[in-house]
Amino acid sequence: MGYATRNSLDFFHSNLIHTREKPRIIDSKKVALRVATTFLGVRLECAQCHKHPNDRWSQGDFFGFAMTFAHTHIAGVDPKLKAAKVNLSGVHVQPTPVETFVDPETQQPLSARLLGGANIVVKDDVDPRKELWQWMTSKDNPYFARALVNRVWAFYLGRGLIEPADSQAAANPATHPDVLDELARDFIEHKFDLRRLHRRILTTLAYQRDWRTNATNAKDERHYSHRLLRRLDAEQAVDAIAQVTGTPVRFSKRFGTPREGIKAAELALSRMGGDDAYVLQIFGRPLRVQNCDCERSGAASLSQTLYLFNDEKLLGKIHDPKGRLKNLVDAMADDRRLVEELYLWTLTRYPTPTEIDRSLKHVRLAGSRLEGYQDVMWSLLNRHDFVVNH
Amino acid sequence: MLKISRRNLLKLGGAGLAGLTLPTLLHAQAQNRRATRTKNVIFIWQQGGPPHQDMWDMKPDCASENRSEFSPIATALPGYRICELMPRLARLVQRMTILRGVNHHIPDHNPGSMYMLGSGNPPNPTIFHPTWSAVVKRETESRPGIPTAVAIPSEPSEGPNSGFLGAAWQSFATQADPNDRDFRVRALAMPRDIDLARFERRRQLLDDTSRCFDELTERPDVLRGLDRFHQDAYSIIQSPATRRAFDVEQEPTTVRDRYGRNKLGQRLMLARRLVEAGVRFVTISEPVGWDTHEANFRRLRENLPVVDLAVSTLIEDLRDRGLWTTR
Incomplete structure (x- = not known):
């Protein structure tokens, strides 16, 4: 498969629609879905076709949010450059959108809109994506800080305060809202300092609990009364095996030679060749083709056991x-x-x-x-x- | 909406798969082995849902703007016609049970797939129902050295997999694709420099020392899965028959060619080998997507001949080997 046809997040910018009728554009709807899940921890998929069944989002909310990304032209010349007689094609933002969505209820064209918030007036020198970012990182934003805090919590504790971790919704409340509120407040107050967030979570008693259970908490899986047992993540498994055996991780040179001594956890590419790519695959590393935290699997499998038991490479x-x-x-x-x-x-x-x-x-x-x-x-x-x- | 109602299962093997009869069947089988013939399932999951109005149920009398571009052709059953792109299957329809009423009304891909894969249970936010393969694995007696359920190359990712039954009941995934030239299911054989005696000593050492979680009164799913897979791995490694079943190079070239040298064809060929070796449930994730909102007819012109060749060859091959029963 050629570079431009690979359909994964690391080749995201090449994920274009190009037909004879339409200019080459990035699909704004897909960008909206991905941004909502990744940065806001909100799943909008349902609202594409109808009112979200267990959240507040209407189709108008979704398509208005999608319009935020519809002003990004990835081909053609920026009019400002053209005026300056620089005829250089490239990514630029224009007040005229590349595509327009209408509100399915009123049939009126929608303007760019913050999710559940105000319209964005797109003019020269106003990039709606920048407006979105400022909204996300503003003090009162209800989603961004909570989404990140919850994801880091889920990474360490094996379960989000909101679970699934990428699914903040009206019908999916947090198990411990006070904890989530406090961590989010502190995260915002300290200018989104991730290091501080990690430290705060790692120093909680909840994180440091023993995995051993007693008569009262053996069945508990959601109140952090004991540590939840979890299989090592794919990258952790590959790196742990490499560290124990004192042998380097082996990835092919398909996408450039990885630096010597690199860890699997440091590799950003989602498509890799080489022997340890197989190990990442069987231990459930996501291929990054789905817009969902659930793409990563932590389940045990027979392939994993056979690998550790009996694989020639191991x-x-x-x-x-x-x-x-x-x-x-x-x-x-x-x-x-x-x-x-x-x-x-x-x-x-x-x-x-x-x-x-x-x-x-x-x-x-x-x-x-x-x-x-x-x-x-x-x-x-x-x-x-x-x-x-x- | 339209798309979801087109979702369809191509059903092979006549195991009473549609509806809730499977556990009953398995139960009956366990109670009275002699009365019920052993049946196995090859389950082909066609993600996206093939359009039955262009395949099995052409509706030739409906208005021309809604009608398929393709023409119906006669089949071995008088009066029943199917798509012209499936001439081989047309000659075999008398050996099939075609269900034209399988349907649901879930307007979203993922819950729709959950429903069709989740052993007939509607998706539910608080519980994941298991796939058919996990139910079969759970309800049938396992045979030493042979996995009860195998997925080629893996269970559909949009499904619930083993759901609430837990990881232990997942299918064994081949991981690799049998159409690849260097296809091989890894780690099935004992490595050359480890003999059986040494392997047994290792195993004893492992069993004697791996006691860390014994004190847990509730063994969580991850440990129950690992316990099960350790047992399975020991017995599979010691089974040359299982290894042979996965070795597609043992299949004569002429047979491999008959299935079609493509992903679906070779997956079905491997499925037949596995069923012959004693695997009870084989799940094929079809490589071609059937989410044909766009370019439906162009894509069907590409996809249907592949399906026609591979599935008709499978039916004939199973019949030649006495493995195909219709009752």
Whole structure:
């Protein structure tokens, strides 16, 4: 597939409609849906065709919001440039929209409109997208700060205060509105300081709870009475395996050579080749073709288990003669300390005396000391407490 | 609105899939194995919904502005006519049960898909009903070494997957596409340098030490899934028959060609191999989108011949092997 025909967010600007009748434009409706979900945590899909069944949005709200993006021309010459005799084609904003939507109830053409708010008067030097951004980041905006706060909360706690995390709606209230309000207020007050937001969430008692349950909270999944167990995210799994085995992540050069030592979590591209791209796929990394946080899957699957059990490439990482295990086995003569080291490096805790004895017994009976430790590392990677964040 | 009512399931295998009869059937089968013949399902999900007025139910007498561009042709059943682009299927209609009343009134893609995939239950904001494949996997006895349900290449992402049943009841996804030259389902075989004895020792070490979450009284879904997949993985790895079933290179070239060398054809060919090997439910996510609001007839001219060849070949191939039953 050519660059221009790939349909994913990283190739977003090439996602054009071009037919003989229409000028080349970005589909304003799609942009509206994506901006609403990503930055406002509001799902407008339903309001495209009818009044939203469990929220306040009418079709007029949706199409007015879509008009905010309809003034962006991605081809042709900006009239201001043309007046200055600079005949350079490119992205520019014009008071005349590229496409116009009418209110389905009144059949009147709609002007650009903030979501649930005032119309934007588009003139020369007024870019409606900028107006939108100023509205989003204004002190009283009901969506933007709450959407971001809720998403960061969901990332760390495994469940949004509003759940699903990208679905703020009249019929989907927060479980703990006071917490959400306070975090959002503080986030706005500190000029959307993400570092501060992360720190505030990470230092809550709710985040720091133990995964162990007692008789009163074993069934709880929504009140943060204990930590929810979650499988590592795709990127975390790939990076953790690379770190444990001391082998680099492997992605192909299809879209440029990734920097040496790069982590999967740092890679922005959604389409990658190479062996670890397969691992990202089976662990549910989104392809970024859907406009939904739900595109990322955290479910366990047989493909994941087979990979960790038995995949040649995974075993190759454990057995790599330049990998961490071989180095450790060569460098450390003290078996007890070596087992401790492997546990610390893989599960970030010391082994129990039983675990040490069981591992040492295994190594004694193995074909060779190296083989024995390869098996120990294999068993560590295949344990539930490795792949499940707890 | 129009689009959703066109949503249709192409149903193969006659397992009583439409309606709520499946668990009843499986239950009856479990109670009285000798009375009920074992049945398997190959389920083809055509995302977007193929337009039945251009395929199975041409309505040739309706007004010309609403009528299909295509002409109906005679089939093996006197009086029943289907689209001219499906001549091979036309010769096989007497072997099918064609349901023309499958319908819903949900005016949105995602809930519509949830409904059609969610084992006949309307979508509901508080509960995800499982797919057919998950219900079958849950309700049938599993056979060692053979996955009960397989999805090629994966379960439709717009569906509920195993829903409230939990991750353990998901289909096994091949991940890769059997039409690719280097198709291979990874990690099915024991690696060369690990013999069975060593594998067993490893497994014992893992079982003896992996006790971290034992103290939980409520095992959450992620752990129940992992428990199940560990068991499945052990038995699949030790089954050469399962490995052979996924090895499409073992299929004669002439047979592969008959299905059509395209994604749908090769997926159906693999589905047949899997059913032969004992897989009970195969889900095919069809590679071609059927959301044909735009350029409907042009796209059908491309899509229908592929479907006609692949599905008719599947029916004939299953029949030749004694796997096709209509009652």
